[in-house]
Amino acid sequence: MMDCERIADYFGAVYEGDSDTQTEKMVKDHLKSCAACREDFKWYGVTIQALANLEQVAPPNDFLKQLNARIDKNPSLFQSIISQIKNLMNSIPTAPVPVGAMSLAFVTVCAFLVYNYPPELSQIGKSGLSLNSTSQNGAITVEPASRPVDPRMVASAPFSSQTAPFSHAYVPYDGPGRSSAVSWRFPTVADEIGADNLTVESPQIDLALKTLKEILPDIQGKLVDEKFRNAFGEALVAVIIPSSRYGDLTSALVNHGAIEVGAKSRESDSPAPAKVDSRNVRLYIRFTQAPK
Amino acid sequence: MTLDLETILNLICLTIASVSLVGSSTDNNDDDEELVKRCAGGDREAFNDLVLKYQKKVFSVAYRFVGDPEEANDLAQEIFTAAYQNLKSFRGDSKFSTWLFQIATNRGKNRFKYLKRRGFFTNKGSSETDDEGDQSHRALPDQTANPEELLSGNQIRKAVIEAINELEPDHREIVILRDIEGLSYDEIARILDLPEGTTKSRLHRARMVVKEKLKKVLS
Ligand SMILES: [Zn+2]
Numbered sequence: 457m458m459d460c461e462r463i464a465d466y467f468g469a470v471y472e473g474d475s476d477t478q479t480e481k482m483v484k485d486h487l488k489s490c491a492a493c494r495e496d497f498k499w500y501g502v503t504i505q506a507l508a509n510l511e512q513v514a515p516p517n518d519f520l521k522q523l524n525a526r527i528d529k530n531p532s533l534f535q536s537i538i539s540q541i542k543n544l545m546n547s548i549p550t551a552p553v554p555v556g557a558m559s560l561a562f563v564t565v566c567a568f569l570v571y572n573y574p575p576e577l578s579q580i581g582k583s584g585l586s587l588n589s590t591s592q593n594g595a596i597t598v599e600p601a602s603r604p605v606d607p608r609m610v611a612s613a614p615f616s617s618q619t620a621p622f623s624h625a626y627v628p629y630d631g632p633g634r635s636s637a638v639s640w641r642f643p644t645v646a647d648e649i650g651a652d653n654l655t656v657e658s659p660q661i662d663l664a665l666k667t668l669k670e671i672l673p674d675i676q677g678k679l680v681d682e683k684f685r686n687a688f689g690e691a692l693v694a695v696i697i698p699s700s701r702y703g704d705l706t707s708a709l710v711n712h713g714a715i716e717v718g719a720k721s722r723e724s725d726s727p728a729p730a731k732v733d734s735r736n737v738r739l740y741i742r743f744t745q746a747p748k
Numbered sequence: 749m750t751l752d753l754e755t756i757l758n759l760i761c762l763t764i765a766s767v768s769l770v771g772s773s774t775d776n777n778d779d780d781e782e783l784v785k786r787c788a789g790g791d792r793e794a795f796n797d798l799v800l801k802y803q804k805k806v807f808s809v810a811y812r813f814v815g816d817p818e819e820a821n822d823l824a825q826e827i828f829t830a831a832y833q834n835l836k837s838f839r840g841d842s843k844f845s846t847w848l849f850q851i852a853t854n855r856g857k858n859r860f861k862y863l864k865r866r867g868f869f870t871n872k873g874s875s876e877t878d879d880e881g882d883q884s885h886r887a888l889p890d891q892t893a894n895p896e897e898l899l900s901g902n903q904i905r906k907a908v909i910e911a912i913n914e915l916e917p918d919h920r921e922i923v924i925l926r927d928i929e930g931l932s933y934d935e936i937a938r939i940l941d942l943p944e945g946t947t948k949s950r951l952h953r954a955r956m957v958v959k960e961k962l963k964k965v966l967s
Contacts, residue, residue, distance in 0.1 A: 515821065
């Protein structure tokens with residue numbers, strides 16, 4: 457006779473009539489003779505029934521009207537930045553961030569989306585702003601970044617040299633439970649060129665990259681460079697896209713299975729996208745492996 | 749409270765019947781192809797038709813992720829907006845409904861994580877039933893309750909909501925798709941891009957978690 461620990465593994469199959477007759481007979485025989493498993497199986501059924509019995513909810517009558525109004529507002533850039541901030545905050549494993557910090561972060565990101573220093577002025581740490589949220593009261597200070605210049609960041613740029621390989625805004629998060637000490641990790645391709653505007657965490661990097669390449673023509677964007685570092689299971693690409701299509705890009709990545717699109721692992725120093733001209737921005741996108 | 753095996757098996761047959769009914773009704777959406785083509789060509793009426801066709805399902809999924817009508821409305825609109833904006837990149841490799849549910853579950857899971865981190869779900873289950881005041885006392889199961897009485901009780905509804913609010917996102921997602929929305933395993937496997945075996949074992953683990961919570965609260 458099957459033992460009690462294994463019997464539960466078959467509950468789902470037996471409950472849904474999805475097991476072969478031999479297994480079904482074994483499970484039923486066990487249930488007949490074992491009160492504990494019988495009780496457990498009863499609760500398994502109660503659980504499924506209770507879930508199925510949850511009340512139905514309907515959308516409001518004017519759902520379509522509301523939706524069309526929302527689409528017509530053409531909020532793609534604005535809303536995508538809001539959702540980027542939400543994603544960014546979401547990916548930081550600490551306590552809630554004050555709304556004020558989010559708003560100010562939003563303003564800061566916006567400011568750097570529309571404002572650009574010429575590359576030759578881009579001495580990191582002087583031209584940037586940092587945003588700090590303190591743990592005690594959620595107060596926010598905006599001050600010139602005092603982050604030391606990482607020599608790797610101003611050294612060689614493996615990407616096209618007429619493009620500034622790093623941009624100018626840093627939004628470090630210094631909230632509760634997060635020490636200001638820099639934690640050690642493997643240097644990444646992004647470290648070496650000092651940039652990754654966006655991190656895409658996906659269980660299938662290949663698929664995420666393919667999705668990116670497929671949608672670029674649709675949004676009038678282009679791939680500028682591409683680097684792999686297989687030992688760390690990541691890829692880094694540089695793209696130039698119209699700033700208004702930023703939301704489309706991130707949405708498409710999320711819709712094609714990326715788990716997180718935000719500043720997942722470099723939240724303490726993720727720069728804003730650099731402006732190329734009046735219409736286009738350059739983005740460095742890092743693809744990291746998510747657990748399958 | 750005890751139940752004989754026959755009652756349990758009867759319950760099983762009922763569930764199988766209802767699940768297969770729902771399953772078969774969601775399996776025949778290839779007729780969206782024409783609407784999707786028109787929509788990608790800029791036909792807003794075609795898009796509206798797709799919205800009208802799927803708004804109930806999408807809203808329902810959204811509601812189950814966030815447990816609040818206003819949040820659900822905002823999330824459902826976000827889902828359709830994303831679909832509208834990305835329809836040009838929809839290659840038709842899958843059915844439109846699968847693609848739409850992929851958007852819905854990705855967005856739903858992200859919103860759930862976001863709200864959860866902010867304590868949105870704390871005491872959510874109990875506050876939903878507060879309006880009904882003392883009625884919840886009457887719904888407490890007693891030793892003689894049969895499954896039907898137990899399942900119709902307010903107490904169990906509250907316990908289920910609390911239990912799924914505590915699930916981790918991957919578990920919540922799969923419970924929503926299968927046990928609440930009644931999608932087929934095949935469809936769920938395609939939406940989540942998982943092998944069917946993984947889909948089933950993940951669902952089983954999620955159900956066991958909910959089951960333990962219900963058992964603790966209700967027995
Ligand atoms: Zn047993």
